Amino acid sequence: MRIIQNAIQCPDGTILLSSNNYEIKRHIDANGKEYAITGGKFYLERLGANDYKELSITENHSLQFAIRNILWLTNKKYKMLIEVESPHLESIYHHKTSSLFHKFAIVEILTQRKYWPRRLT
Numbered sequence: 001m002r003i004i005q006n007a008i009q010c011p012d013g014t015i016l017l018s019s020n021n022y023e024i025k026r027h028i029d030a031n032g033k034e035y036a037i038t039g040g041k042f043y044l045e046r047l048g049a050n051d052y053k054e055l056s057i058t059e060n061h062s063l064q065f066a067i068r069n070i071l072w073l074t075n076k077k078y079k080m081l082i083e084v085e086s087p088h089l090e091s092i093y094h095h096k097t098s099s100l101f102h103k104f105a106i107v108e109i110l111t112q113r114k115y116w117p118r119r120l121t
Helices: 063-069 086-094 100-112
Strands: 003-005 007-009 015-017 024-028 034-038 045-048 071-074 077-080
Touching (some): 007 034, 015 024, 063 100, 086 100
Antiparallel strands (some): 007 015, 024 034, 071 077
């Protein structure tokens, strides 16, 4: 099973994303519980409390699930790509560091919104 995104959302809305298997991302939630995530794109490991929302995406998930859960880092916080404004999505699409996976998701989101930006090439 190939991991595309390894992430969880804590009850207070904080999103933890693990990008490599050598780091542990931790957060103490407003409820006083500790949440942690590790594994990057190699394995999914959760530590601490287990009342989080799973945001991980694997190759086994449907396209619609992936589009609803793919994350983007903006202003030093992760947010759902589907929640990003259309003009900003267009800008992300044209940025040279955007992955093919993100570009495909952006096209799907903008198509669903019937937002027709400048030519997406």
